Amino acid sequence: MADFKIHTMAEMAAAGEHPDVLFWVGCAGSFDDRSKKVTKAVAKILFHTGVKFAVLGTEESCTGDPAKRSGNEFLFQMQAMNNIAILNGYNITKIVTACPHCFNTIKNEYPELGGHYEVIHHSQLLQSLIDSGKLKVEGGDYKGKKITFHDPCYLGRGNQEYEAPRSVIQKLDIELNEMKRSRANGLCCGAGGGQMFKEPEKGNKDINIERTEEALSLNPDVIAVGCPFCMTMMTDGVKNFNKESSVKVKDIAEMIAEAIDF
Amino acid sequence: MLSSLLFLLLFGIAVYFFTKKIKEVNRNINLGRDVDLNDYQSKRWKTMAMVALGQSKMGTRPVAAFFHVLIYVGFIIINIEVLEIIIDGILGTHRILSFMGSFYNFLIGSFEILAVGVLAACFVFLSRRNIVKLKRFWMREMTSWPRSDANIILVVEILLMSAFLIMNATDHQLQLNGSQHYSNANGIIGSFPISSFLLPFISGISTDGLILLERSCWWFHIIGILAFLNYVPYSKHFHILLAFPNTYYSNLKPKGEFTNMQSVTNEVKLMLDPSSVPPPIEPNASPRRFGAKDVQDLTWKQLMDSYSCTECGRCTSVCPANITGKLLSPRKIMMDTRDRLEEVGKNIDKNGASNDDGKTLLNDYITPEELWACTSCNACVQACPVNIDPLSIIIDMRRYLVMEQSSAPAELNGMFTKIENNGAPWQFSPADRLNWAKEEN
The missing domain is CATH 1.10.1060 (Fumarate Reductase Iron-sulfur Protein; Chain B, domain 2)
Incomplete structure (x- = not known):
C-alpha cells in the first residue's frame, strides 16, 4: 500500500484528531494472506472516497467471537472488555468491518458489556458511499459477468442484511444469479461456530464442498463473498473441484476496488 | 337424562386429567432457569399473531403450508361446533344454536366443507409420511414412537371428521323422516352440502337404526375429542396449544446475538x-x-x-x-x-x-x-x-x-x-x- 498511509488511532489521537470511522480489520484481515487483499481493498476505497478513517493496528485484538461460539464465555468476555476499554479510551463512535463475525459481536454483544458503537459491515458502508454519490461504480471488467453471492450467516440470518452486498455488486452491471439456498435460506460455508479452527465432525461430506457444488452449478465467473471465513471455505471448495482458473472467489470490496479507477 | 349425566361425568374426567397434565408440564417448564421475557409486549403480541396465528413461517414449503392451513383452519373453526355438541350433551337438546337461523345453516355448511378439507389434508400427510416417505420424517431420531405419534394424530383426525359428517347425514335423514326430537316445525335445521352425498347410503336404514348410528357418531365424536385433548400434551401435537405462548416469548433480538452470561x-x-466489588451473594443460593x-x-x-x-x-x-x-x-x-x-x-x-x-x-x-x-x-x-x-x-x-x-x-x-x-x-x-x-x- 505504497500510495497512501494508514493511520492508527494512536497516531490520530496524538495529533489531536478524530476519525469519522474506525476500520476494525479483524484477525483474518490482519494475518491471512488472502484476506489481507480484502483489507487493502476496503482501505483503498475509504481513502479514495475521502472517508477519514483509522485502524487500531497493534492495539486491536480478537473480538472473542470464535471463543464465545465454541462455549468459552470467559475468554470472550475477557477479550470483549479489553477491546471495549481501548475503543472507549479513544471515544470511538462508529466502526466498520469486513468481517461479519466481528460486526455481529461488536454490534450486538458488546453493548451489554459497556461498548456502545454504531457498527456497520463494509457492504453497508459501500452502499451508503454509493447512495451518497461519493463512490461512483461502473461495470469495468465485471460487466456482464455471471456472479453468485454467498450470504454470510452472521450478516444475513444473524443480522437481516441481505440487500446491501447484492445492491453494491449489482452496480457493476453483472448478471447476478442466486443459488437456490440464498438469503434467509442460505447455506453456511461450514466455518462458523468455531469450525474454522477444527476438523469437521465425522460425516459424509464437508460443508464447504456441498456449498461450492451449489455455487458451481450456476457456472459463475465469480463467487462473491462478504466474510473472511467464507472466503477461505469457498476458495478451498473451488480448488477441490479444480476450478480455480475459471471461477474466482472475491470479496465484494475487492470487486468494487478493481472496477473503479482511482 | 342418563346420557346427560354420563356426558357430564366423561367431560369432568377429561378436564380433570387434562388440567393435571398441564400443571405437570407447567411445573416441568418452571424447573428451568428464570429469564425475564415480559418486555416489548406489543411486539410480542404482534409476533404471536404473525407466526402462530398467521402461520407466517410455514410458507417456505408451499405444499405442506397449504394442507397444514386446511387442518389448522378446520380444526379451529369446527371446534365452534364442539361447543354446541357440549351444550346439547348437557341439556339433552338438539342443535341448540339453531336459533341463529340462516347464519346457523351457513356455519354448519361451512363446517362440512372444512371437514372435507381436513380429511383431504390428513390423507395427503399420511401419504407423505408413509408412502412418499419424505426424508425428514424418516431420519435417525424418527424412531417408532415419533412416527406412530404422527400417524395416530392423523388417523384420529380422519375418524373424528368422518364421525362428524356421518352424524350430520343421519341427523339430516332423521329430520327428513320427521323423527321426534330431530324434526322441527320450521323445516330442516342446518345445511349439509357434503354429508347429503351420504344420504343414499343411509336412507334405507330404519329410524331406530339411524338414531343408533347418529348417537354412536355423536358419542364417538365427543369422546374422541375429549380423549384427543388428553393425548395432546403427551404428543408432538402439543404445538397446537404451545405455539401461541412459545411465539409470544420469541427471541426478539438479532439471531446473531448470543447471551452474555x-x-x-x-x-x-x-x-x-x-x-471492583462483587455482587452480594444471596444467602440460600446454590452454586x-x-x-x-x-x-x-x-x-x-x-x-x-x-x-x-x-x-x-x-x-x-x-x-x-x-x-x-x-x-x-x-x-x-x-x-x-x-x-x-x-x-x-x-x-x-x-x-x-x-x-x-x-x-x-x-x-x-x-x-x-x-x-x-x-x-x-x-x-x-x-x-x-x-x-x-x-x-x-x-x-x-x-x-x-x-x-x-x-x-x-x-x-x-x-x-x-x-x-x-x-x-x-x-x-x-x-x-x-x-x-x-x-x-x-
Missing part, C-alpha cells in the same frame, strides 16, 4: 479490576453451573421450546451439519430435551425434588459429537415455524463442556490459547497486525 461478567470484572449439563440448567423458555416442537424436521433438513452426514440434528436436540425433562419430572413425582437419577441431558441423550458439529449458522432457528431456538441449547451445552469440563476438542483448546497469548485465533504476533499496510499489493 452475567455470572461470567461478574468474574471477569473481578479479574480485570480487583478493586450454579456454567452452561448446561441437564435440563434444569436451561431456561424455562428453552424448555417450553422443547414442548412446542412438533418434530416437523424443517430445522434438521436445513442444518448444514446434518445435510453433510454429521450426527447433529437440531430436531433431536429438542426431542431429547423434552424426553429428558419428562423423565426428570417423573423422577420428581416418584422420588422427590432432591433425588438424583444419575442421568443427564448431556451424554445420556445428547453427545458432545453432536454439539461440536454445529456451525452456529442459525438455519434451524430461521426454519422453525414456531420460533424454537435449538442453537441456544447447543451453545449452553458447549459452555458446560468448555468451562466446567475443559473438554473442548484439542484444536479448539489450541485456538483459545492463541487468543489468550497473542490476541488472534492463529499463531501470529500482535506486533504484526499492521503489516498489511506496509506490504505491496
Whole structure:
C-alpha cells in the first residue's frame, strides 16, 4: 500500500484528531494472506472516497467471537472488555468491518458489556458511499459477468442484511444469479461456530464442498463473498473441484476496488 | 337424562386429567432457569399473531403450508361446533344454536366443507409420511414412537371428521323422516352440502337404526375429542396449544446475538479490576453451573421450546451439519430435551425434588459429537415455524463442556490459547497486525 498511509488511532489521537470511522480489520484481515487483499481493498476505497478513517493496528485484538461460539464465555468476555476499554479510551463512535463475525459481536454483544458503537459491515458502508454519490461504480471488467453471492450467516440470518452486498455488486452491471439456498435460506460455508479452527465432525461430506457444488452449478465467473471465513471455505471448495482458473472467489470490496479507477 | 349425566361425568374426567397434565408440564417448564421475557409486549403480541396465528413461517414449503392451513383452519373453526355438541350433551337438546337461523345453516355448511378439507389434508400427510416417505420424517431420531405419534394424530383426525359428517347425514335423514326430537316445525335445521352425498347410503336404514348410528357418531365424536385433548400434551401435537405462548416469548433480538452470561461478567470484572466489588451473594443460593449439563440448567423458555416442537424436521433438513452426514440434528436436540425433562419430572413425582437419577441431558441423550458439529449458522432457528431456538441449547451445552469440563476438542483448546497469548485465533504476533499496510499489493 505504497500510495497512501494508514493511520492508527494512536497516531490520530496524538495529533489531536478524530476519525469519522474506525476500520476494525479483524484477525483474518490482519494475518491471512488472502484476506489481507480484502483489507487493502476496503482501505483503498475509504481513502479514495475521502472517508477519514483509522485502524487500531497493534492495539486491536480478537473480538472473542470464535471463543464465545465454541462455549468459552470467559475468554470472550475477557477479550470483549479489553477491546471495549481501548475503543472507549479513544471515544470511538462508529466502526466498520469486513468481517461479519466481528460486526455481529461488536454490534450486538458488546453493548451489554459497556461498548456502545454504531457498527456497520463494509457492504453497508459501500452502499451508503454509493447512495451518497461519493463512490461512483461502473461495470469495468465485471460487466456482464455471471456472479453468485454467498450470504454470510452472521450478516444475513444473524443480522437481516441481505440487500446491501447484492445492491453494491449489482452496480457493476453483472448478471447476478442466486443459488437456490440464498438469503434467509442460505447455506453456511461450514466455518462458523468455531469450525474454522477444527476438523469437521465425522460425516459424509464437508460443508464447504456441498456449498461450492451449489455455487458451481450456476457456472459463475465469480463467487462473491462478504466474510473472511467464507472466503477461505469457498476458495478451498473451488480448488477441490479444480476450478480455480475459471471461477474466482472475491470479496465484494475487492470487486468494487478493481472496477473503479482511482 | 342418563346420557346427560354420563356426558357430564366423561367431560369432568377429561378436564380433570387434562388440567393435571398441564400443571405437570407447567411445573416441568418452571424447573428451568428464570429469564425475564415480559418486555416489548406489543411486539410480542404482534409476533404471536404473525407466526402462530398467521402461520407466517410455514410458507417456505408451499405444499405442506397449504394442507397444514386446511387442518389448522378446520380444526379451529369446527371446534365452534364442539361447543354446541357440549351444550346439547348437557341439556339433552338438539342443535341448540339453531336459533341463529340462516347464519346457523351457513356455519354448519361451512363446517362440512372444512371437514372435507381436513380429511383431504390428513390423507395427503399420511401419504407423505408413509408412502412418499419424505426424508425428514424418516431420519435417525424418527424412531417408532415419533412416527406412530404422527400417524395416530392423523388417523384420529380422519375418524373424528368422518364421525362428524356421518352424524350430520343421519341427523339430516332423521329430520327428513320427521323423527321426534330431530324434526322441527320450521323445516330442516342446518345445511349439509357434503354429508347429503351420504344420504343414499343411509336412507334405507330404519329410524331406530339411524338414531343408533347418529348417537354412536355423536358419542364417538365427543369422546374422541375429549380423549384427543388428553393425548395432546403427551404428543408432538402439543404445538397446537404451545405455539401461541412459545411465539409470544420469541427471541426478539438479532439471531446473531448470543447471551452474555452475567455470572461470567461478574468474574471477569473481578479479574480485570480487583478493586471492583462483587455482587452480594444471596444467602440460600446454590452454586450454579456454567452452561448446561441437564435440563434444569436451561431456561424455562428453552424448555417450553422443547414442548412446542412438533418434530416437523424443517430445522434438521436445513442444518448444514446434518445435510453433510454429521450426527447433529437440531430436531433431536429438542426431542431429547423434552424426553429428558419428562423423565426428570417423573423422577420428581416418584422420588422427590432432591433425588438424583444419575442421568443427564448431556451424554445420556445428547453427545458432545453432536454439539461440536454445529456451525452456529442459525438455519434451524430461521426454519422453525414456531420460533424454537435449538442453537441456544447447543451453545449452553458447549459452555458446560468448555468451562466446567475443559473438554473442548484439542484444536479448539489450541485456538483459545492463541487468543489468550497473542490476541488472534492463529499463531501470529500482535506486533504484526499492521503489516498489511506496509506490504505491496
